[in-house]
Amino acid sequence: MEWLHDARDVFPLLDKKAITSEYKKMSPKKLGCVHAKIEQRLDFDHEALLLGESSNIRKTRAKPSEFRIFINSSLQKVGNIALRKQVVQSILMHELLHIEAEDLLTLSKEYSRRKKKKIHVKDFENEVFRRFNMLREKKGILQIEKKEHLDIALGRIMNSVRWK
Numbered sequence: 001m002e003w004l005h006d007a008r009d010v011f012p013l014l015d016k017k018a019i020t021s022e023y024k025k026m027s028p029k030k031l032g033c034v035h036a037k038i039e040q041r042l043d044f045d046h047e048a049l050l051l052g053e054s055s056n057i058r059k060t061r062a063k064p065s066e067f068r069i070f071i072n073s074s075l076q077k078v079g080n081i082a083l084r085k086q087v088v089q090s091i092l093m094h095e096l097l098h099i100e101a102e103d104l105l106t107l108s109k110e111y112s113r114r115k116k117k118k119i120h121v122k123d124f125e126n127e128v129f130r131r132f133n134m135l136r137e138k139k140g141i142l143q144i145e146k147k148e149h150l151d152i153a154l155g156r157i158m159n160s161v162r163w164k
């Protein structure tokens, strides 16, 4: 949660959202994921319904304001805490950007019939990388020059914890 708090520094648009993060057991291929609490309301004229004048009922969904980010619990095996923090924060960047881009609505099953939006376009990945470097800069940590280098580094960490 402390690392998430730090990470939110570069996501000012999410200041009013309730976001939690925790470790969770998941496939070794996955680094993390995010769930949104989407509230569904039934919108109709109750009087018209009772009087038999209208049976028109619409489902409406409010924009989610509560989110839970899950981080692959295998990463707890990374013994060096400063190193683990970098890995976890890079994953948090990815999930926070999904929240900021409001991708969760399209990700959720309920919304499968709505507009199909590509969620991992190249710009998305580049933006994750940019925010991660922004956070590092704020913390006085050297920036990473290329996204590719970060990807390789994360891949190596995942490989090192996979069979432990």
Ligand SMILES: [Zn+2]
Residues within 6 Å of the ligand: 094, 098, 120
């Ligand atoms: Zn994603």
